[in-house]
Amino acid sequence: MTGAEIRNLADGSLIASARQGDARAFSELVRRYEKTVYRYSYKLCRDREKAEETFQDTFINVYRKLGTFDGRSRFSTWLYAIVTNNCLMRHRRRKVREIEESLEALESPATSADGKFTHDIARWDKTPADLVLDKELRAQIEKAIGKLPPDYRIVFTLRDMEGKSTQETARIAGISQEAAKSRLRRARAFLRDQLTPYMAHPARRKGR
Amino acid sequence: MKCTDVYLHICDNLDQRLGTRRCREVRMHLRVCRNCRAYLASLKRTVNLYRSVPSPALPAGAHDRLIRALKAHGCLPVSEKRPRKRPGRGRA
Numbered sequence: 001m002t003g004a005e006i007r008n009l010a011d012g013s014l015i016a017s018a019r020q021g022d023a024r025a026f027s028e029l030v031r032r033y034e035k036t037v038y039r040y041s042y043k044l045c046r047d048r049e050k051a052e053e054t055f056q057d058t059f060i061n062v063y064r065k066l067g068t069f070d071g072r073s074r075f076s077t078w079l080y081a082i083v084t085n086n087c088l089m090r091h092r093r094r095k096v097r098e099i100e101e102s103l104e105a106l107e108s109p110a111t112s113a114d115g116k117f118t119h120d121i122a123r124w125d126k127t128p129a130d131l132v133l134d135k136e137l138r139a140q141i142e143k144a145i146g147k148l149p150p151d152y153r154i155v156f157t158l159r160d161m162e163g164k165s166t167q168e169t170a171r172i173a174g175i176s177q178e179a180a181k182s183r184l185r186r187a188r189a190f191l192r193d194q195l196t197p198y199m200a201h202p203a204r205r206k207g208r
Numbered sequence: 209m210k211c212t213d214v215y216l217h218i219c220d221n222l223d224q225r226l227g228t229r230r231c232r233e234v235r236m237h238l239r240v241c242r243n244c245r246a247y248l249a250s251l252k253r254t255v256n257l258y259r260s261v262p263s264p265a266l267p268a269g270a271h272d273r274l275i276r277a278l279k280a281h282g283c284l285p286v287s288e289k290r291p292r293k294r295p296g297r298g299r300a
Contacts, residue, residue, distance in 0.1 A: 023284050035266050042264045052270055056277040063283035116211050160255045192254040
């Protein structure tokens, strides 16, 4: 089979061939998914070195576990799950309990007994033209997402950055759909709160 | 409908225009509640801002380092050639 023919094969055929020891089929799977795996690894790890280690570990795991892929989910879903597990394993040694607890408390803005918000929600007054990703805002965004504990970052990245459905996000993260929704709510609220001081006060920006 | 109900709903269905009774109730609440409108708008902007951060490209040399790691772990035969036209160059 020529290289061009291999590149035209569907994932299922490549997986079947790779399982039987076809190195060219496995190489094609690597070529096909390496950018996706690296991008997702980086979004979870927020660090080039860790992202590349996760990226390499992922493909080594793919090779070793290819026999267990049952085809019930898409191959990409299975890949995302392996990256997610690798990322979580790397983070387990780090202490993130403090922020995790503060996120647990972040269910919604403070409300009164009748369920109304007890204080005015700050309006984000920036116009779309102001929202160009300048250096300062970019740094603020990176800092905020870096503070998110991995369990929350995974769900936010999958749902809001990678565009996965709630069902697929839950499957990749190995949690229920309700847990995925709950983590997404808290992650969005946390990130919003982190950006609010910047977004709600235009006078803070340079030159304004 | 309370602000807390709206909060839960809009967080789950940020960009969706669903026709359910609950969605109609949320829309009615949003018409009269300035705080919930502000919250929804800021939440949408938050997500859009994060989406607008460019995705990182595969670093130069990362493909070659991956192939070496795969060979070192016995995932590819040492003689395996990369499916590339110009071997020996870094990958952008």
